[in-house]
Amino acid sequence: MNKVNVRCWEENIFDVIEKTLTKVLVAYPEGNDGCDLVICRNCGEIYAIEIMKEVYTGPSRNEKLKTLVCIKCNKNLADTVAPYPENYLTISGMLKKWTRPYKYPDESKSIIKEFPAIY
Numbered sequence: 001m002n003k004v005n006v007r008c009w010e011e012n013i014f015d016v017i018e019k020t021l022t023k024v025l026v027a028y029p030e031g032n033d034g035c036d037l038v039i040c041r042n043c044g045e046i047y048a049i050e051i052m053k054e055v056y057t058g059p060s061r062n063e064k065l066k067t068l069v070c071i072k073c074n075k076n077l078a079d080t081v082a083p084y085p086e087n088y089l090t091i092s093g094m095l096k097k098w099t100r101p102y103k104y105p106d107e108s109k110s111i112i113k114e115f116p117a118i119y
Helices: 051-056 061-066
Strands: 002-014 020-024 035-040 045-049 082-085 087-089 095-097 111-116
Touching: 002 035, 002 045, 020 087, 035 087, 045 051, 051 111, 082 087
Parallel strands: none
Antiparallel strands: 002 020, 002 111, 035 045, 035 082, 087 095
């Protein structure tokens, strides 16, 4: 599986039940530029979907995911993938929900992170 660099911002989420801090990475694609991030709900592996390739190369996201297995846990991605960071795994492995901030963050605070690419 190829890798792709994605501009991200780190956010810390404190879980009051587990009393743990989980760091998530947030990407803000604009139109057909950039990447959506998705997570394997089984193991927590994060993948990037390059929107331009999805739109202009295809096949559809659902069809593409049917042909792929997770590089970490070997589960079929069509069965395990969910939008990230709206879905994330805590340190103990619990799947949690989170609402990303809609304010576009300061670009100077971004980092470039490499993810396995779906397309």
